[in-house]
Amino acid sequence: MLALPEGYGVRHTRETDHPVIVDAIGRWWDTPNRAMLGLLMPRLFLQFFTRTSWIVESESGEIGAFLIAFRSQDDPAVAYIHFVGVDPELRRAGIARGLYEQVFETMRGLGCTEIRAITGPFNKRSQAFHAAMGFTPHGDRDIDGVLAYPDYDGPGEPRVAFIRPL
Numbered sequence: 001m002l003a004l005p006e007g008y009g010v011r012h013t014r015e016t017d018h019p020v021i022v023d024a025i026g027r028w029w030d031t032p033n034r035a036m037l038g039l040l041m042p043r044l045f046l047q048f049f050t051r052t053s054w055i056v057e058s059e060s061g062e063i064g065a066f067l068i069a070f071r072s073q074d075d076p077a078v079a080y081i082h083f084v085g086v087d088p089e090l091r092r093a094g095i096a097r098g099l100y101e102q103v104f105e106t107m108r109g110l111g112c113t114e115i116r117a118i119t120g121p122f123n124k125r126s127q128a129f130h131a132a133m134g135f136t137p138h139g140d141r142d143i144d145g146v147l148a149y150p151d152y153d154g155p156g157e158p159r160v161a162f163i164r165p166l
C-alpha cells in the first residue's frame with residue numbers, strides 16, 4: 001500500500017496530465033540539459049501506458065509525484081520505468097519507494113521478471129535511490145565516477161542503466 005501525506009491520493013495517469021507533468025519536471029529537476037527533459041516525456045506515454053503509470057496529487061489537484069512505466073512489447077518479461085519525479089517538498093516521505101513498489105507488483109502481475117531504469121551519471125541521488133531499491137547499475141565506461149553508457153540518449157547524453165529482478 002502506497003503511504004501518502006495527508007490530503008494526497010494516487011491514480012493512474014491520463015493524457016490530460018501531460019502539461020502538468022512537463023511543468024513539474026521543469027520546476028523539480030536540477031539538470032544540465034533542461035530542454036532534453038521535455039523530449040524524454042512526450043505525450044504518447046500518457047496515451048498508451050496509463051495502466052502502468054501513476055500520479056500523486058493533492059485534494060486541490062496539485063501534482064505531488066508521478067511514475068511512468070511500461071512493459072516491453074519485444075520482451076514481455078521486461079518492464080521499464082521511464083520517468084519518475086517527486087515534488088522536492090514531498091521527498092524523503094517514501095512516495096517514490098511506494099510508487100516503485102506499486103509498479104513492481106503490477107509488472108509481476110503481468111508476468112514480468114525484470115525491471116529496468118536509467119539515470120544520468122551526475123544524478124547521485126537517483127543512483128543511491130535505485131541501489132536502495134535493489135537495482136544493479138551497469139555501463140561500459142567510467143563517466144563522472146560511475147559506469148555509464150556514453151551517448152545513450154544521443155550525443156553528449158550518457159546514462160547509467162539499472163536492472164532489477166522482480
